Amino acid sequence: MTPSSVTRPASRPRPADEPRSVARSALRLRTFFAERAPTRIYLTYAVLWVLALQGTLAVLAPESDWRLGGSLLAEIATVYLALLFIRVVDEQKDLEYDRQYNPDRPLPRGAIDVVELRAAMVLIVVAELALTGWRSPLLAGWLLLDLGYICFLVQLERWSARVRDRIFVNLLVSYPVQALLSVHIWLSFRQATGTGPVPDAVFGALLCACVFLHYEFARKTGARVVPGASLYSNVVGRRGSTALTVGFALGAVGLALALVRPWELHGAVALAGWLPLSALGFVWGGGERFASLRTPTWPPGPAMGFLAWCYLGVFITALVVARPGFGG
Incomplete structure (x- = not known):
């Protein structure tokens, strides 16, 4: 899910020799996420996706003891962070395209750099493992599979002009990211209810x-x-x-x-x-x-x-x- 781009005033790129400050990078990342992954959109999407899919599973399995509690909240947080991870990877994957068609976006205009985005990816993975590991090793492993596939898509587009340039082929290989997250929501439901x-x-x-x-x-x-x-x-x-x-x-x-x-x-x-x-x-x-x-x-x-x-x-x-x- 990608929100529509909004034109922002150009930011001064960070010179290569400028010292990298953790506080400054954190501020740049916060600004990046506010622009490219607004909480009101991404968190709302995660909440509704998890509630709707688990609600569907509960209706189809009336014997399940579906509960609105900690496990459900943990799954919402897991999906939300996965959506942020997807956004970060997509920004890097689409950099050349954005330089031509969306030069006002943070990465092409220098408001954030690749090193900072990759640091964000590492932090998200650590948080995801914390959210899934205590619930089930299967949930943690399945999530890592999905995040790994997202990263694999970046290389796949570099290797294959067909995948990169043909939009329907690209959709065919990229939609499994969403499908794998739906499976994760189902696995979370099964782990919490014992059915599904x-x-x-x-x-x-x-x-x-x-x-x-x-x-x-x-x-x-x-x-x-x-x-x-x-x-x-x-x-x-x-x-x-x-x-x-x-x-x-x-x-x-x-x-x-x-x-x-x-x-x-x-x-x-x-x-x-x-x-x-x-x-x-x-x-x-x-x-x-x-x-x-x-x-x-x-x-x-x-x-x-x-x-x-x-x-x-x-x-x-x-x-x-x-x-x-x-x-x-």
């Missing part, structure tokens, strides 16, 4: 994939071809990319409704079950603005709104249906 069959995990992962891919295609769908830009619409055209954007949203909502089949329920449970359907309002709003050519790309606000509201709707449904306990 594989078919349930597949259903939950598909729902999360559709939600994420709606956002992914939306933010890279343009009204016209932009040579050299990373846009799906450059490959399949405006209509094709729009169809993928809308199609994944419909798939996500369809799976969310199939989770509890609200048409078979009554009262508050039925009302909660229909809630994810209202997320399509964001798709309509974004599509209307884009179709009227008021924005050069599909507006990111409605795409983020769909992601957040769909996940929130699934979680509220899980609260009503699964009725989790608290603590533990």
